[in-house]
Amino acid sequence: METQTQHYVRRDERREMIAQAARDLLAEKGLAGLRTRDIAARVGISVSTLQFHVRSKAALLDFIAETTRDAFLALLPPEPDPAKDALLQLRAEVQAFHDSLIHRPDLAATFAQLEQAAGGQAGLAATMAEFKALWAGRYTRILTIGRDQGLFRPDMAPLPAAMMVTATLVAFQNRGPDGLTLFWPVYDEIQRALLAPTP
Amino acid sequence: METQTQHYVRRDERREMIAQAARDLLAEKGLAGLRTRDIAARVGISVSTLQFHVRSKAALLDFIAETTRDAFLALLPPEPDPAKDALLQLRAEVQAFHDSLIHRPDLAATFAQLEQAAGGQAGLAATMAEFKALWAGRYTRILTIGRDQGLFRPDMAPLPAAMMVTATLVAFQNRGPDGLTLFWPVYDEIQRALLAPTP
DNA sequence: AGACAAATCGATCAAATGATCGATTCATGG
DNA sequence: CCATGAATCGATCATTTGATCGATTTGTCT
Structure with a gap:
């Protein structure tokens, strides 16, 4: 129908x-x-x-690349805010990605496919790079905020940590029905890896 | 020529x-x-x-999938050994992947491309899944060993942590000439994220 | 040398595929 | 209601692409 x-x-x-x-x-x-x-x-x-x-x-x-980028960015939470709790913002950001995998699985899948074609399409590569920079930038800011708030490890490097987080999230794309089973366990591990040790 | x-x-x-x-x-x-x-x-x-x-x-x-899997596995260090230092084994494992990106960039790139085709090729999907399980399994074992040795956080979950590490490494595939600039900074962040806090 | 199997090639096919062109249908403002 | 532009379609083209077939060349064994 x-x-x-x-x-x-x-x-x-x-x-x-x-x-x-x-x-x-x-x-x-x-x-x-x-x-x-x-x-x-x-x-x-x-x-x-x-x-x-x-x-x-x-x-x-x-x-396709442009509309997919716009559609995905529209699903994200508000911009990182230094005044709010960074851990909550991080969780909200991850939750938004998780929801996108469930309700809009076409978005992440499209990105994965287009990335393979980016090598050879100048405009495509630019759009993809711009998007990845935007997305990783959000996490970098949240992590910086959280470190300043004393929530995350003082020796945590925001940019590398952001790449680690985004890369891990992306890995949950293109999976079968049970592919998201480990999503939250993996997020919990990320969280433990970021949090400052409690003496 | x-x-x-x-x-x-x-x-x-x-x-x-x-x-x-x-x-x-x-x-x-x-x-x-x-x-x-x-x-x-x-x-x-x-x-x-x-x-x-x-x-x-x-x-x-x-x-292609089979030969690529074999070629990549042949580049890896010896099997994880509970008697050896887990952090050294982890670094060696990551170093091997880093070297493969430099000397055999075709391997990781091929995997990335084939993964897109796996949905539709039964045999392909099986080969890819088997490989990913093998590879992630090595990291899971190393992390378990390191946790038992007291090197890594006691609350570290080996399987989720292994997925985090492998996913992060894979993200360094398909990059330009300067794409590996952040490789070791990111690895250092991973290491800090795994190590047990020193009181 | 002779015989048989293995490897290679040129010619060719049928289907798929992206693209073009001209004609036709619909919407909308005057 | 009609004139103009926007949207749609059917037919068709030129190329590409994976695959097949028969003939030919090369290696190997006796």
Whole structure:
């Protein structure tokens, strides 16, 4: 039961539908199996119409990257705040990522696929790099705040620690149904690894 | 200046040349851009000969996965030993991975690419899963040993911690020339995160 | 040397794939 | 209601790509 085929959708809306279908297919078949025909079919339009809205496949990948980045960033908690408890902010940030894996599994999967194609697409690589910098930056700030608050180890280096945390989170992408079993145990380990020792 | 084209190479040797060329191309173009013609050209044989040695592209991916797994495992240090210092063993393990990124960048890149294709190839997925279990298992054992030795935190959970370490290491794959700048700073952070607090 | 198996190649095929073009349909403002 | 532009479609193209087949060359064993 698909959404009733709806003719004559405005450009922006149609492009959004295309991006969503492309993300889903990217998560299912992988980049190597992404076909413009499949995307068009899932949207319910012809290949010609798809080409009309997105000139080429390269442009499509750029477009997917941008919309995926925006969609993911929109799911994140408020910006890190030095006045709030850093541990709570860290947990909220991780919780948001966890929720995204459950409710929007296409997002992380799309990132994973696009990263493999980034080597060869200048625009793509830029979008991906920008996103990763933004995302890791949030964790770096939270960790810095927490260290200043005395919650985390004084010898904790925020940037390396942020890379450790984000890398660990990303590893939970592309897993089967039971793939998230270890998510919170692993987060607990991260937390213990960051917290200042209590003498 | 290629290695002088050499006709009539025995099956096993030819298949090894094919696997190596495929790994290199996989690292360069990505899975989506992997073409049997390109592989054959790099090896210096015709597509027919390639097909003679490896039946299909699916079989090729399986074969690549197996040889890559073996090549990577061969680079690792001796098995974890409860009698030796766990921190030294951990560092040696990480050093081996670091060296592999420098001297055999095709290995990690190939794994990253194949993982994207694993969803859809039963045999591939099995090989990849087996490898990841083996690799993470080494770290789990080292961490357990170190905890028993009193070197690591008593509340450290070996399996989650091992996932954290391996995930962080993997994140250093597919980077540019300066991509390894933060490798050792990040490892130092991992080490600080694992070590038992000194009162 | 002769025979048999192994390895290689050139030619070719059928399907897949991204892209283009012209015609057609729908929406919307005047 | 009609004129203009936006959106959609069907047909078609040129290339790419994985795969097959038969013929040929090379190694090896006796």
